[in-house]
Amino acid sequence: MARMIFHADLDAFFASVEQVDKAEYKGKPVVVGAQPGKRGVVAACSYEARGFGIHSAMPISRASRLCPHAIFLPVRMDRYREVSALVMSIFGDFTPDVRRISIDEAFLDVTGTERLFGSPEDTARKLKARVRAETGLTVSIGAAGNRYIAKIASAHSKPDGLLVVAAGVEEYFLEKLPLRAMWGIGGKTLERLSELGLDSVTRIRSVPEKTLQSMLGVSCGNFLFNAVRGVDPGIFPDETRSRSISSETTFEQDVSDSEILESTILGMAQELMFRLLEEGFRSKTIHLKLRYDDFETLSAQETLSRWIISTDDINAAVLGLLARKRDRKRPIRLIGVGLGNLECDSGIVQNELFEGSSERSSRVERAVLELRKKKGALVTRARLVAAPSKPDKK
Secondary structure (H helix, E strand, C coil), X not given: CCCCEEEEEECCHHHHHHHHHCHHHCCCCEEEECCCCCCCEXXXXXXXHHCCCCCCCCEHHHHHHXXXXXXXXXXXXXXHHHHHHHHHHHHHCCXXXXXXXXXXXXXXXXXXXXXXXXXXXXXXXXXXXXXXXXXXXXXXXXXXXXXXXXXXXHHHCCCCCXXXXXXXXXXXXXXXCCHHHCXXXXXXXXXXXXXXXXXXXXXXXXXXXXXXXXXXXXXXXXXXXXXXXXXXXXXXXXXXXXXXXXXXXXXXXXXXXXXXXXXXXXXXXXXXXXXXXXXXXXXXXXXXXXXXXXXXXXXEEEECCCCCCCHHHHHHHHHHHHHHHCCCCCCEEEEEXXXXXXXXXXXXXXXXXXXXXXXXXXXXXXHXXXXXXXXXXXXXXXXXXXXXCCCCCC
C-alpha cells in the first residue's frame, strides 16, 4: 500500500481568523502584529495586504507606509490557539496520525483510509469542506508520498488549494517549478546557485552529490541533491518513539534580530504549555532546534530537575539553550521548540516549599485555560501583542 501524506496549511491564519470574526474586515488589507508608531513587526497579513508588498517579519513602520489604510490589529494568541485546536480535532477525525508542526499546519498520514473517505483527492475535499463549515477558514492541502513533496504541493496551490502529486511523478512535478518554489531554498542560496549557473531543478539534478557538497557545503549540498529528486531530505523526520510535542517556525526571511527570535520563542513556549495542559501530559525535557541560512541544523536539549509547570519554565530554558548554541554571525531560517519524554500528568507535583514566580505563572495559566474553555476568554501576554509569536510564512 502506497503511503499518502497530507500537508494541511491554514491560509494566512492569524489574519483570516480576524476576517472571520469581524465580517467588516473581509476583503480588506489586514495586518496582525505591532501597531503603527510602535516598534515591532508584522506577524501575519491577509492576501489583500500582500498585494501592497507587505509580508511577515516586515517592520510595522514599513508596512504602514506601504498601506496606510490597512487594518492594523494586535495578536490574539488565545483566539488563534482556540481555532487551531478545533481544526486539529477535525484533522483527527480523518486519521489518528496527525503531526502538528505549528499552530496552523500539520501533516496527516491518511494511508489506508480509502474505504472510509475515498481517494486522496476525495478525502482532501471532505477535510477542506469540514474546516470551512466549522471555522469559516480555508486550508490548502498538498498530498504526496512524503512530507517534503506534500509541503511544496500545499504552498504551490495556495490559497484554498488542493494538489495531489501521485507516486512516481515527483521529479516531473519539481521540474516544472522555479527554484524559489522549492521549500527550504532561501534567498542567499538562490543567489549562490545563480552564480554557479544552477538556476533550475534539472541543472542541479545533473550535478553529483559530492560536487554540490564541495560547492555549497555538506549540509546544503546533501539537502539539494535529495530535494530535487523528490526525496524527503529529512527536514520533517519521523518523531522518535518517545511521546513529544513541538512547534516550528520557518521565517519568510532569514532572521538575525534577537527581539524577533525571543518573541517567536515566547509564543511557541506559550503554545506548548497550553498544549501540555490541554492534553494532560507533563515533561522535564526541552528541545531547541536551529536551522541556519546554509541549511546546517543544530539541536540541543535540557532536562530540568523538576516538572515544567509554566510558560516561563519553557521560555527560560530555551533562551538559555539559544544563548549557548547560537552563532550570532549567522542568520536563522528556522527555529523549533519541543517538549520530550512526556508522561501522563497524575496531578501530583512536588512543588517548592515557598511559591515562586514559576508557580504563580502556572496558576495563572491554568486559570486562563479554564476561562478559555468555559467562556472563550481571549488572554495572552502583553509582549505577544506587541511582537510576533509566529510569523506567517506562507
